[in-house]
Amino acid sequence: MKFTVKDLATMAGVSIKTLYHYHKIGLLMPSEVGESGYRYYGLQELKRLQEILFYKELDVPLVEIKQLFDEESTRVYTLEKQRTLFMKKIDRYQQLIQTIDMSLNYTRKGENMDNQLMFKGFGSKDEWKDALEEQVNHLKEAYNVELDTNAIDVDKMNMMAIEAKNFTDQMAEFLRNGVKYDDVSVQNTVKNHLHFLNKNGHAISQEDYLNQTKFFLQDDFHRQMLESQQTGLAYYLVHVAETL
Amino acid sequence: MKFTVKDLATMAGVSIKTLYHYHKIGLLMPSEVGESGYRYYGLQELKRLQEILFYKELDVPLVEIKQLFDEESTRVYTLEKQRTLFMKKIDRYQQLIQTIDMSLNYTRKGENMDNQLMFKGFGSKDEWKDALEEQVNHLKEAYNVELDTNAIDVDKMNMMAIEAKNFTDQMAEFLRNGVKYDDVSVQNTVKNHLHFLNKNGHAISQEDYLNQTKFFLQDDFHRQMLESQQTGLAYYLVHVAETL
DNA sequence: ATGAGGTCTTCCCTAAGGAGAGAGTCAATG
């Protein structure tokens, strides 16, 4: 039983290129190589290829498939890893479908209320006043702090708001992905955020920032705002700020 | 409002590399480029970037995002396309999860019954006889045709069976994917299949093959075998064979 | 021996950037 590349490719339903590739990366070696360089495969190789293709169907990377043959024990682990991966993907796609449906609904109604899906700021000072009303009232009632909403520069406000939103989104994603509070990438993200604030007229030191996160944690309005976006976020932010 | 690359990257929560990339492919151009080559962006660009990132989150390829800005009308179409794409992916992942569960179950029971999940042939002539029994009886009863199961060469039989299974799988996938019966890739797959058969002692012309597919369609046992794998497959095979 | 079909290696290409090198630039500080 000596198969040429074409034989094997036909039998297994893959391309000859694929066989070359697997040879090159050492995933499936020919049982024999002629003097002219022709590759020949045997039954063993056909069976091994079948197994390779099984794992490939499960989206297992070729490198890992190779390890599967080298180290028996990782089989169950790999399969379970793929399983949880698929679960997460399904979750994600279901959420994306929801997002799409919302967007299509907005479009269908003729509204352009995509601001909730993709925040690009508000068009006028009055819109900003509306958006901030609740927060301003809360600060006034709870702390007797006055904010002058007439001093708003719409463009600048939009810019700051977009940055703030994206910053918070990123921190939430770090938290969701289990990135530790003292990870460099987290720290850099915060530093960039502070740098950006300082550069744009909002003087804020690392200490100030730490105090701010603590304030957000203690204040009901702000804590709930953060926690409604991502459970644990208000607490995470404090820990990150403490480690700066 | 003139943002440097770092400003914009911070605000939007992307890397500077990403901005370069978008510039290079013409997806997001700077509003201004200094003499030294420094890129500067404005508010418009920030908003555009926000929109780009929204579509990117939905796995829309950058080329298509670019088209979205050029041709207004494709927005709904693109969103709906992504939606059905996600539905299909969810479907696929759910099936893969089932496959994994089956495989893990086999492993847990200590059995190695993976032959149904990844066919690699049988170990002995007797196993083959068992597997073929039903088919042999059917042929005998319905057509009075005798098959000598003692003449079986196990290795060769395994090889032929693996090829046959993969061939049928490929045809089923063509059908599922809406590949037309006269598509070159379909035709080539069949030609390779016939070539393989001829090379391995099963003389069969294109005409013979056409007759065989017709027989499979008319014979209950074989038609149901094909149709249970993929609805429409028995019919598809005849059409393909007629166009060879 | 010849022709047809198979096979070899090598190079470039894909999507969306990441990593890093080496050189040039900007703005603020001493």
Next chain:
DNA sequence: CATTGACTCTCTCCTTAGGGAAGACCTCAT
């Protein structure tokens, strides 16, 4: 005013799993 530190430029290579093509070489059947 010059230095310095942070920032930015272009360039090349790298990632997955092969696809496509070029140009040369090989094998087998007639």
